Amino acid sequence: MEKFEVTILGCGCALPTIRHFGASQVVNIHEKLFMVDCAEATQLQFRRNKLKFNHLGHIFITHLHGDHFFGAIGIISTMSLLGRTSTLHVWGPIGIEQALQPQINIFCQGMTFNVEIHPLDTKKHQMIFEDRSVEIYTIPLRHRVPCCGYLFKEKPLLPHIRRDMIDAYNIPISQINNIKLGMDYICPDGTVIPHTRLTTPADSPRSFAYCSDTTYKPDIIPYIENVDLLYHEATFTDEEEKEANRYFHSTASQAATIARDCHARQLCIGHFSSRYDDESIFLEQARTIFPNTVLAKENLLIPLTIEH
C-alpha cells in the first residue's frame, strides 16, 4: 500500500517545556512530505526523525502564534545552506508574508531556492492544492487570531493487479498500467479478458484532518466527515472548560465529541497545556466519548491503515 502516515514532531502548547516541543507534524503521502505547523526547533525534530528536507515541498501554518511558526525561518535557512533548489511553498493566514518574507530577506542572502508564500482566507473551506496523489483543503477554525486546519485527502487509488492472473494469461508488463487504468486485455488469439478479472479493487483513499488551535466548533464536521485520522487539539481537561472557552481552545471531551460526530476512524489529541504533568487524564476523558483515541507525543508515527 502506498504510504500515508503522520509523524508528530511536537505537540506542546505556547509555553515550551522540557517535555514537549511546540506544534509540528509531517504528513507523508506517497513519499512526499507536507509539514503542518513549524514551532521553534522543528528542524531539529525533523532531523531526529530522519525525514528528508528534499522531500518536503510544503509547509502549512495554521495561525500566526509563535508556537506554530517560529521554526519556519530556521528550516528555510537550513535548506538554503544545504543547497536546495526546488521551490518551497509556505501556506498560512493572511499576514504570513509580512511575518516571513522580511526574515528571509535579512537572513537568507544568496538563497538557493524560491519560497512561495500563499496567504489564505482562513474563514473559507476550500481546496488550496492538489497533485496526482492528494487534495488539500482548509478547515475554518476559531481561535484568538485567524486560524485554519488542513485536510489531506488521498486521491482515488488504482486497483491492485492480480499476479496470479497475469501469470496465467502471460500478460506482458507493458500492459499492466493500462489494465490498472481500466482497459481490458486482448490475448494474442483475440480473447478479451475483462480488467475486473485481472485486478482486485483499489484501497479506499484515506484522509487526515489537522484541527489546532480551536475552540469547540462542531460546524467543521461536514468538512471532515469520515476522516481516517483526526488530530484535534485538547489543550485543557474537561475540568477547565471555562479556561478553554476563554482562550479559544478545546477540552479532551470536546475533541472526542468532534471525532465521534464526524465518524472519524481514529483520534489523536495534543497541544496539551504545560500546566499538566500527567496527561493520562486527557486520554481517559476523550476515550469515554471516543474510544479509539491516542495521545500525541513527540516522534510518534501514525500510519493510516485500511481495513479490508
Add this chain to the structure above:
Amino acid sequence: MEKFEVTILGCGCALPTIRHFGASQVVNIHEKLFMVDCAEATQLQFRRNKLKFNHLGHIFITHLHGDHFFGAIGIISTMSLLGRTSTLHVWGPIGIEQALQPQINIFCQGMTFNVEIHPLDTKKHQMIFEDRSVEIYTIPLRHRVPCCGYLFKEKPLLPHIRRDMIDAYNIPISQINNIKLGMDYICPDGTVIPHTRLTTPADSPRSFAYCSDTTYKPDIIPYIENVDLLYHEATFTDEEEKEANRYFHSTASQAATIARDCHARQLCIGHFSSRYDDESIFLEQARTIFPNTVLAKENLLIPLTIEH
C-alpha cells in the same frame, strides 16, 4: 566567592545536528544572567539548565546569522507569556532592530514588558554596559557579516573580612561593610584597628571573553589580555585552514594561539562544523599550543575560579 560562571546552551555551527544546538551561552555574574547569542531552541536549553528567566536582563547577539539569533523571538515571546515586567535589553550589530522589532510587533501583542534594542558598531572596542558588578565591552571580530565578541569584566571586589579578628575585637556587624570599604575600626576605648588587620585581600576580579564567529584575528589580543576564560570559535580543524579562511572562521590551532598570546587562563573551543563526527581532534590540536583547553558541549558549566 561571588558567582561567575558560564553555561553552554549550544555550541554547534550553522547546520543544526542531532549532536549540537546552535550558539548560546549564559554568563552568571553574581546571580545576574547575561546571554550571549540565542540560536533556535535556546529557550528549551535555558529551561533544561534550570536557569531563571527573571534573572536574565540582557541578550548579546554577536552577528545576524540565524544560528546565533533565531531563538531571540521565542524567548522574548515566552517571557511575555510568563508575565515578565522588567525591561529586557538586546544588544547586537546595526540591523538588529530591523530583524527583531517587526517580529515582536507581530507576535508579542499585549507584551508585558519593554524590549530595548541597542544596535552596536561592531568595529569598535568599547564599554557598552556596566553595573556595580561588571563591565561589558565589545570585541571587534571579522566574519562574513558585521560581528563582535563580548568581554565580561568583573569589577574589583571587596576584601574578605577576618572572622577571627571581628570576634577578637568584638566588632558589631553594622561596621563590617565600612571595614570592607577601607575604614579602620575604632574600639570603644579609642584604639584604632587598621582595616588591613581585619581583612584579607579581595579576590582578583575575573573576566570572560566570547569570540565567535571570527577569522583568526590577533589584533583582538590587547582587548582580552589575561582573561580567565576565553571562548573562541574553532569551526574547523587545522587541516581545513583554507576553508576556515574562506568562510571567515578559525581553526583549533588559531583559537589556541589567541589563547596563548593573550595569556588566557583557560580556553574553551566550540562552534564545530557539522562535518566532524569526532571532535577530539580539535582538542588535540588546540592543546598542542595551549594545554588548558576544553571542548565546548551542551550543558557544560564552567565556573571561573580564582587561584590564591
